[in-house]
Amino acid sequence: MSSEPDGLGPVEAFLEERLGLSRASLHLGADLEAVLRERARARGCPDLDAYRRALDDPELAREELRALAGQLTVGETYFFREWQQIEACAEIALPERLAARPDGEPITVLSAGCASGEEAYTLAIALQAAHPGLLPRRIKIVGVDVNPGAIQKARRARYSEWTLRAVPDDVRSRFFVRAGRDVALRKEVAGLVDFEVRNLLEDDPAFWRPGAFDAIFCRNVLMYFAPHKVAEVLGRFAGALAPRGFLFLASSESLRAASAASAAFEVAHTHGIFYYRRSGAPPRRPPGDAARASAWFASIHRSSARVAEVVQRASPPPQRESPAPARDARERPSARPPGPAELAAIDRALQLLGGERFADAMAALAALPQRAASSARVELLRAVIFCQQGDLAGAARACQRALDAGDSGAAHYVLGLCQEQAGDVASAAQHYRAAASRDPSFAMPHLRLGLLAKRAGDLATTRDELERAAALLVSEQQERLVLFGGGFPRSTLISLCQAELQARGGRTG
Structure with a gap:
């Protein structure tokens, strides 16, 4: 006999169909059953079966979806997140798209699933600084989200200090002002973005018209969608992007779950990150003002030197050593294999980490018993979470604990990522080499070292x-x-490696 509450399954199916959220994602945050029963009572429905029938009314369904979106969708974000993608947009996408559009015709950048606006405003800050005078006359930025509360906050343009944790001091002083205990965007910046409540699954031929957008950012959204809904949204993006337009997904996302839609895109790689291009005619040569953008982004990287010093103090020095011996942490006499409950908790933390539910993932790890919580694998997961949150010093300390617990090389790899993110390329390369030395089967350090060498010529x-x-x-x-x-x-x-090798005359097979 099923333990599922009466009526919950049909409502889950309705939400998956209309909001796109997979059934697993619906249960990542708030207690879904409690939320639905509260909404059922608000609508005068005695149970979930009656509530599901009430949702057949189109107007009531629209209102309920907006109410539910505020409680069920994830809104964890911050300014200057995954900064390399913003660089690629300003240095590659924008100059090229400006050249492709007829003189005077504006280009449009869409932040899809913009949450409370940090991503859209980061784009406004970056593009205003890199291409002064073009916003909003020739560059328009639009942010959309299904959550009305998030859009209301975005329009208010007022944020906590925590959301600005990755913003350099000179950018803060130029684009933000103090607002009591919070920080607010200067009015001239806040006015550069248009926000609206919009469900990515609702068709609107005028909004999603062919060629409407030159670049679309949809980061940390599709990971929560059911696979068939991912394909639907990506198909909509493909139709609304101009030929050779740009699509930026989060570093943890790709088009692999939507093979039909992926045929409309080509993978591109610059700035150490992947993104996508809408298939179409070859691009025109971008104008020379890309150099201005590069200069501004270089100043942003220089401002990260202070962060690099903090990471350096927290990081253990990479050691010159031969490949790790056969014994590892699992073979130490004091180590015991985790039990089924502990393995389930670790797997849950991995799932939450993949969904960017960092606080929940950290809580799942904190609930482990001490002997499991201090294992190399768990400390490595903590390091990855800290790194994703921008706490590079915390990530470095977790990596040291992982190394002390017997990690075979991945912790040095994360330390390399921290150093590279902080702008210390030399230290990053040292840690990548240490990771490769400790575990000769680990591919990723060699990939990063190859890309660093490419940048160095x-x-x-x-x-x-x-x-x-x-x-x-x-x-x-x-x-x-x-x-x-x-x-x-x-x-x-593998294709990335082969493409880079082919371009440089190396072996590809």
Whole structure:
């Protein structure tokens, strides 16, 4: 006999169909059953079966979906998140799209699933600084979200200090002002973005008209959708993007779940990140003002030197060593394998981490008994969470604990990511080499070392490292791909290595 409450399944199916959220995602945050019963009482329905029948009324359903979206959708975000994508938009996408549009015709950037507006406003700040005078005359930014409360907050443009944790001081002083205990965007910046409540699954031919958008950011949204709804949304994006337009997903997302829609896009790679291009005619040469954008972004990277110092103090120095011996943490006499309940909690934390529910993932790890909570695997998960949250010093300390507990190399890889994010490329490379030395089967350090060498113009090292990465990726551990692969499948990472090698005359097979 099923233990599912009467009426819950049909309402879950309705929400999946209309909001796109998978059934697993519906249960990640608030107590779904409690939320639905509260809404049923508010509508005068005696039970969930009656509530589901009431939702057949189109107007009532629209109102309820907006009310439910405020309680069931995830809104955790912050300014300057995944900064390399903003760089790629300003330095690659915008100059190219400006050149492709007729003189005077504005280009439009869409922040889809914009939550409380941090992403859209980050774009406004970056594009205003990199391309002064073009917003809003030639560059328009639009933010949409299904949650009316989030849109209301976005329009208010007032935020807590925590959401500005990744914003450099000079950018804060230029674009933000103090507002009591909070921080507010300056009015001239807040006025550069148009926000509206919109469900990505609702058709609107005028809004989603062909070629309406030159770039679409949809980050940390599709990971919560059911696979068939991911395909539906991506198909809508493909139809609304101009030929050769740009699509930016989160580093943990990719088009792998929507093979039909993915045929409309090509993978691109610059700035150390992946993004997508709408298939179409070859691009025109972008104008020379991309150099101005590059100069401003270089100043942002220089401002991260203070962060790099903090990370350096918290990081253990990479050691020169031979490959790790056969014994590892699992073989130590004091270590015991985790029990079924502990494994389930760790798997739950992995799922939450993949869904960017960082606080919930950390809480799941904190609930583990001490002997499991201090294991190398759990400390590594903590390090990844800290790194994703922008707490690079916390990530470095967790990596040290993971190394002390017997981690075989992944902790050095995370330390390398922290150092690279903080702008210390030399230290990052040292940690990547230490990760590769400790575990010769680990592909990702070689991939990062190859990309760093490419940026430095070291052709020989680029070829050597990417050839090794491509070979190791064939048998790379699936969990490491999930944690460190940026949401891309094994085949895409191998294709990246092969494309870079082909461009540089290296071996591709």
